[in-house]
Amino acid sequence: MSDQYSNEPMLDMFVFETTQLIEQLEQIILTNEKGSCFTPSAINEIFRIMHTIKGSSAMMMFTDISVLSHTMEDLFYYLREEKPNYIDCSKLSDFLLEGVDYIKGEIDKIKSGDDTANNPSELIKTLKEFLVTLKTENNSIALNKVNSPVKKPQYYIRQEKSITTIYNNIYKAIIYFEEGCEMENIRAYTIIxxxxxxxxxxxxxxEDIIDNDNSAEVIRQQGFQIYFKADHAYDSMHEFFMQTIFLRELDLIQLENDNEYKHLYEKKQSNIDSINILQNNPIKIPEIHNMNNAGMDKEKQASVTTQSIISVSIPKLDKLMDLVGEMVIAEAMVIQNPDLKGLEINNFQKAARQLNKITNEIQDLVMSIRMVPLSATFFKMHRILRDMCKKLGKEVELEIIGEETEVDKNIIEHISDPLMHLVRNAIDHGIETTEDRVSMDKSKTGTVTIEARNAGSDVLVIIKDDGRGLDRDKILNKARKSGLLYKREEEMSDKEIYNLILLPGFSTKEVVSEYSGRGVGMDVVSKNIETIGGSISVDSVTNKGTTITLKIPLTLAIIDGMNIKVGKSCYTIPTISIKESFSPKEKDLILDPDGNEMIMVRGKCYSILRLHKLYKVSTHITKFTDGIIIMVEQEEKTLCIFADELLGQQQVVVKALPEYIQKLKRVRGLSGCTLLGDGRISLILDVAGLINI
Amino acid sequence: MKKVLIIDDAAFMRLAIRTALEKSGFQVAGEAANGMEGIQKFIELKPDIVTLDITMPEMSGLEALKAIIKFDANAKVVMVSAMGQEAMVRDAIMNGAKSFIVKPFKEEQVIKALNQILEM
Structure with missing residues (x-):
């Protein structure tokens, strides 16, 4: 990497922009592949993207990327300029995607600080060969088709060059440019x-500085020589040449006679003429209306100057989020400070409310800054689909709905892999081969649908395929063998059976090959989703397809919670899951035949979970009538939680549980912890987890 | 301090040029990501000098240059070009660009070119 640009912002910007461009490129390739071939605007766009990447990577001294993108640029330059009729599009897309993958890989390496270079020379060679074939194929076609003469640049040749003025002085100048300034011939042209x-x-x-770019090399070696006649004195001519940008050496001599000059004179015409031709080309100036008025129109001007979007590094946003979290806690600590208990402090309360309002606003704003649409994640699936279809020989269409739905940046990172996994599974195991589909009277092309939509404080991501569906019996067999049946088989609904595939230990890697259903690492997917506080459910209809629903919280960081007390411990239940809370009456309490405690609410029976028993907390409130029941609901399942008392509602900042609680102790039913206003630690209950205990 | 306007569609290039310039005491008056925005900023910011990328979408650097020169015949514009775009650079020179720098460039090249043009 170049030393001068090795500073962080430059590298960050390079990585950021190149990644964006590559994603853009990938999308163009995939959309165009679906159509017949690349549209002119796509070709132009790809050319430009490669051009930009070439430039930036060369600046950063990432030579491999730069050479590769240069080759691609050349290819698309040819496509753009020559508009060949015959292009092997599928091949072209393959090459391009290979290039995309290579650059992606390199960028990842750059990000992780990995220095090992991966040589793209094979790909470059293939690309170059492809271009050569393209050229020959299209040339022969062109020749066969039209017998038009090859267009040669036509120069307008003037009858006689008439030099009207007679000049007094004759000069010879030899000019050398600085090393590495490049395009010396054009620099020479600038002087002329x-x-x-x-x-x-x-x-x-x-002489050929205009038509022949190789003349740059000649100038580098021998310098650029100019003979000319002028009225200007030596000093003023010297000054003229000294103004040349990137001038290294100037040798300006005033000649005594014009022998040397005359000797060269004959050859002169063509040069001057060709320059004149360029000169005489009509210059089109884009008409920009009202441009001159822009300066007067102040309002318009303001709208132009304000930069509407800036990019901010993610660590900074994370830090901001953390700080806002701390502020929410600090605010609670102040407002709910135990020292304030029982005091008549109206003014304080007023101020506190104001503070609360502002913190809430800041928090909402920070949240919204971090919100990113799911579209990028969803569009990545196009590529997976394409590659898998090519490999498996299946025809699958991807339908994307609701990609504009936004979720927290951190969450996007967590669902990208599971989503990829699910889409792969859907194509690999769900969708049948084309023949099978035809024989079953299904449309030839399978469809995988990814849909996102908002549902309260959650986002639902639904991955649906119209394939063969899950095999109920096979799942049951497998679960029986692995001892995963938590209920009697007869009591299980189809949905419960399908959801067995999410259990850890249901499938292992070896099973994949022999097991034609689904379940490739589904427990991993499920774990991933659970770590971000989401949940996953599976539904399937034989021969109609499988639907997997991911329920994902909008954000990880701050939730509305109800704080409850059990003994000396505090717990927080996400408010969104709470249906109601009430003090039970003796007569509503019942015991089921197994001795489980239940409560009757409006004619329906719900089981009760004693938190103090679950977490072995000592409390003197053990009678239901002394405490409080909180009814929670998740995915249409309801549970009543028994606690000592409600402490109040508060926004809580979710902090991850320490490793040893999460992994070593495997305490169930907790999704995190938080700090309360008085400084106590409260454990955040994972309602879905509790229901399934 | 001399005011510079940077017109380039690649954010990376804008940053590269900005970094080089700011180190050497130039004031980057503004940045524009395409030709049209570049022209507007030129009119509004009245920079002492402009760096102008040749290849840009929608309105190319060459067209932007023509418009800038039409607005101010003495505008000091330095083209930024990649290798292999000789013809376009030549057209730019013909249409009033003062000079050009070739990517990948060194910081000192940018500074030198700009300083020299400003002295003209």
Whole structure:
């Protein structure tokens, strides 16, 4: 990497922009592949993307990326300029995606600080060969089709160059440019262009600076020589040349006679003419209406100057989120401070309410900043689908609904992998082969649908396929063998049986090959979703397809919670899951035949969970009538939680549980912990977990 | 301090140029991500000098240059180009660009070119 640009912001920006461009590119490739072939605008766009990546990577000295993108740029330059008729699009897409993957891989390595280079020379070679084939194929087609003469640049040749002015002085200048300034021929042209204001009698070497870009090399070696006549004195001419940008050396001599000049004179015409031709080309100037008025229109001006979007690094946002979290806690600590108990402090309360309002607003705002639409994650699936379909020889369409749904940035990171897994499963195990589908009277092309939609403080992500569905019996057999049946078989609903595949230990890697149903690491998917406080459920209809629903919280960080007390411990229940809370009456309490405690509420029976028993907390409130019952609901299942008393509602900042509670002790039914206003620690109950205990 | 306007569709390039310039005491008056925005900013910010990328979507650097020169014939515009775009650079010079820098460039090249053009 170049030292001068090795500073962090540059690298970050490089990684950021290149990643964005690559994603954009991938999307263009995939959309165009679906159509017949690349549209002109897509070709132009790809050309531009490769051009940008080439430039930036060259600056950062990532030579491999730069060379590869240069090759791709060349290819698309040809496509853009020549518009060949015959292109093997599928091959082209394959190459492009290979390139995309390579660059992605390199960017990942750059991000992780991995120095091992992966040589793209094979791919570059293939690309170059592809371009050559493309050229030959299309040339022969073109020749066969039209017998049109090859267009040669046509120069307008003037009859006679008439030099109207007679100049007094004759000069010879030899100019060397600085090393590494590049395009020396165009730099030389710049001088000639400026010299035209001084004289129209000049000659230069090498002559072909306009048509031949290799002349740059000649100038590098031998310098750029100009012979010219002018009225200007030596000093003023010297000054003129000294203004040349990237000038390394100037050798300006005033010639005594014009022998040397005359000698070269004959050859002069063509050069000047070709320059003149360029000169005489009509210059189109884009018409920009009202441009001149823009300066006067202040309001318009303001709208132009304000930059509407800036990029902020994620660690900074995370930090901000953390701080806001701390602030919410600190606010609670102040407002609910035990020292304030029983005091008549109206003014304080007023101020506290104001503070509370502002903290809430800040919090909402920070949350919204972190919200990202799911579209990018969803669109990644197109690529997986494409690759898998090619490999498996299946025809599958991907339907995406509600990709504009937004969730917290952190959550996106957590669901990307599970989603990929589920889509893979759907294509691999769910969708049948084309022949099977046809024989079953299904449409030839299978469909995988990914849908996202808001549901309260959650987002539902639904992955649906119209494949063969899950095999109920096989799942039951497998679960029986692994001893995973938590209920009697006869009592289990179909849905409960399908959901068995989510249990840890249901499937192992070896099973994949022999087991044609689903279940490849589904427990991993389920674990991933649970770590972010989400839940997953499976539903399936034989030969109609499988639907997997992920329920994901909008955000991880701050939730509305109800604090409850059991003995000396505090617990927090997410308010969203609470249906009601009440003090039970003796007559509503019943025992089922197994001795489980139940409560009758409005004619329906619910089981009661004693928190003090579950977490072995000592409390003197053990009679239901002394405490309080909180009815919670998750996924249409309801549970009544018994606690000592309610402490109050509060926004709580979710902190992860320490490793040893999560992993070593495997305490069930907890999703995190939080700090209360008085500084006590409260455990956040995982309602879904509790219901399934 | 001399005011510079950077017109480039690649954010990375804008940052690269900005970094180089700010180190050497230039003031980056503004950035524009396309030709049209570039022209508007030019009119509004009246920079002492402009760096202008040649390849940009929608309105190319060349078209932007023509518009800028039409607005102010003495505008000091330095083109930023990649290798292999000789023809476009030449057109730019013909249409009034003062000079050009070629990507990948070194910081000192940018500074040198800009300083020299400003002295003209």
């Amino acid at each position: 262009h400026n010299l035209k204001d001084i004289t129209d009698d000049y000659y230069f070497l090498p």
